[in-house]
Amino acid sequence: MPLNDMQIRRAKPEAKAYTLGDGQGLSLLIEPNGSKSWRFRYRFAGKPKMISLGVYPTITLADARSRRDDARKLVAEGKNPSEVRKEQKIALQTESESAFEKIATEWHQMKSAKWSEGYASDIMEAFQNDIFPYVGTRPIGEIKPLELLNVLRKIERRGALEKMRKVR
Incomplete structure (x- = not known):
């Protein structure tokens, strides 16, 4: 029999964990500490599998x-x-690791040992003020040359030609 929200709210923890079934593989696991989490049981390649769908009440019955x-x-x-x-998790992690800001910061750290302190701080300041706000969070593979050209043109229009030359 399908669950309803009232049954879920009234489910109290017991000495051992137990489940309330909703049907079609969905169940709610109630732990002795009172936490409630959604589980989905299924068969894949002839073997039983289980995946967690989230924690109640963050994930409602309808969401589960x-x-x-x-x-x-x-x-x-x-x-x-x-x-x-x-x-999906690996793709998100790879995407965040390849963010322009992260790669540019690593590049700056590697190169700054060869630069004067003033020059290194000028470059980082230019990145933080002029480039990161526009393309910092995007994966480096998605950034097109024309987008970077537009960023450089914004610096140029502002009249900061020396800064534009440094970040170019």
Whole structure:
């Protein structure tokens, strides 16, 4: 029988963890410490699998059902929801590691040993004030040369020609 919000709110912790089933593989795990988390059980490649869908009340019953349905679609397409989630997590991590600001900062640290202190601080100041606000959070592979040219033109229009030459 499907769960309702009242049943979930009334579920009290016991000495051992227990689950309340909602149907189609979705269940709510109630831990002895009182935490409640959504689980989805499924079979993939003939083996039973389980994936966590989040914590109640952050993830509501409707959200958990929606996530379960999304995971069921992946299984129907022959994809393991757990593996898909791992791939997405790796892609996000790789994207944040390849952010322009991170790479530019690493480059600056590597090069600044060869520069005077004043020159190194000028370059970093130019990055922070003129470049990072426009392209700092974007993955470096997505930034096109024309976008950087537009950033340089903004510096040029401001009349900071020496700064533009340094960051070029």
